[in-house]
Amino acid sequence: MANHYETLGVSQDASDEEIKRAYRKLARQLHPDLNPGEDTHEKFKAVTHAYEVLSDPDKRRNYDRTGDENGAAGGFGGGGFGGFSDIFDAFFGGGGSGRPQPKSRTQPGRDGLVRVPIDLVDAVQGKEVNITVSTAVVCSLCHGSCTEGDTQPVTCETCHGSGHIQRPVRSMLGDVMTLAECPACAGYGSRLVKPCPECSGEGRVREKAEKTIKIPAGVDTGTRIQLQGEGEAGPGGGPNGDLYLEISVRNHATFERIGNDLHATLSVPMTQAALGTEVKLETFDGDQELDIQPGTQSGETLTLTGLGVPSLRGGRRGDLKVTVNVETPKNLDENQRELLEKLAEARDEQFTQGKLAQRGFMSRLRDKFRG
Ligand SMILES: [Zn+2]
Ligand SMILES: [Zn+2]
Numbered sequence: 001m002a003n004h005y006e007t008l009g010v011s012q013d014a015s016d017e018e019i020k021r022a023y024r025k026l027a028r029q030l031h032p033d034l035n036p037g038e039d040t041h042e043k044f045k046a047v048t049h050a051y052e053v054l055s056d057p058d059k060r061r062n063y064d065r066t067g068d069e070n071g072a073a074g075g076f077g078g079g080g081f082g083g084f085s086d087i088f089d090a091f092f093g094g095g096g097s098g099r100p101q102p103k104s105r106t107q108p109g110r111d112g113l114v115r116v117p118i119d120l121v122d123a124v125q126g127k128e129v130n131i132t133v134s135t136a137v138v139c140s141l142c143h144g145s146c147t148e149g150d151t152q153p154v155t156c157e158t159c160h161g162s163g164h165i166q167r168p169v170r171s172m173l174g175d176v177m178t179l180a181e182c183p184a185c186a187g188y189g190s191r192l193v194k195p196c197p198e199c200s201g202e203g204r205v206r207e208k209a210e211k212t213i214k215i216p217a218g219v220d221t222g223t224r225i226q227l228q229g230e231g232e233a234g235p236g237g238g239p240n241g242d243l244y245l246e247i248s249v250r251n252h253a254t255f256e257r258i259g260n261d262l263h264a265t266l267s268v269p270m271t272q273a274a275l276g277t278e279v280k281l282e283t284f285d286g287d288q289e290l291d292i293q294p295g296t297q298s299g300e301t302l303t304l305t306g307l308g309v310p311s312l313r314g315g316r317r318g319d320l321k322v323t324v325n326v327e328t329p330k331n332l333d334e335n336q337r338e339l340l341e342k343l344a345e346a347r348d349e350q351f352t353q354g355k356l357a358q359r360g361f362m363s364r365l366r367d368k369f370r371g
């Protein structure tokens with residue numbers, strides 16, 4: 001398949017205006033009223049599709065990046081084609097090259113999207129959550145047939161069942177005869193004599209549905225979970241769309257997630273850092289003993305292997321990394337100050353700074369030899 005830029009005859013860095021101009025020119029050339037050639041229809045379709053992708057900033061970005069025009073940037077629920085397919089349908093009567101077909105009352109249902117906030121512990125361990133979704137379900141009275149009892153729809157008198165009428169329309173391509181949706185039957189080609197009173201002839205009703213959802217361990221903010229067939233019921237007994245859950249993970253007071261690792265900071269008093277100690281740390285896997293070695297420095301990291309977040313795709317868990325923050329004592333009383341002064345004296349502690357540190361060390365060494 002030709003690349004969309006080639007189809008429109010523009011360069012990859014063409015501006016929106018250039019793309020629009022190129023499309024208008026081609027669309028005029030390829031318009032079936034002016035140019036009823038054999039492959040005109042296919043070409044027009046390709047050009048229109050290329051324009052549809054490249055004129056939408058999101059779709060174009062996604063197309064440039066992946067070459068895929070139906071990727072994530074396509075968005076939800078719309079079913080893809082927006083206003084352009086309307087023009088397209090108007091020219092060609094629904095995309096087919098034959099006679100225009102009436103719309104079916106039976107249509108697929110839309111996808112749903114629900115945001116699900118969870119705690120970090122649930123992202124680590126997985127969780128079942130209950131959600132309430134505003135959705136559409138099949139009408140319990142007509143079961144999707146849209147009519148009351150066993151009454152049948154009758155053929156529309158205005159369009160004789162085609163669902164379309166001929167109408168001159170002023171479009172961006174000039175005045176053209178187009179097929180428009182029949183206003184009398186809304187394009188269905190038939191009328192409901194007795195619409196179902198429960199759903200007003202739609203075959204479905206809106207409802208708040210409760211669902212219990214399993215959130216797998218490893219999800220992160222932005223993770224989307226697709227539940228096939230759990231979206232809205234379609235009109236006229238059409239198949240259900242899908243339901244998407246978008247996860248957002250609340251911040252935790254102690255742990256921060258980076259990739260599949262959890263990070264925490266542990267404050268250790270200076271004396272404990274110097275002497276060494278054991279600390280109990282509350283983790284998602286219960287209390288863990290942390291061995292603080294004598295002489296631990298501020299900024300040192302202890303790694304608890306496998307206590308991080310599981311990978312969504314399976315495999316090993318990330319790690320829990322604890323960074324030690326050595327706390328220097330403040331507000332010393334008289335007694336404490338004396339103790340520290342004695343300690344400083346005993347250790348002959350000096351200021352050290354960059355390279356000077358080494359010189360200080362060397363001069364102390366010399367002093368020792370002299371002494
Ligand atoms: Zn009904
Ligand atoms: Zn009609």
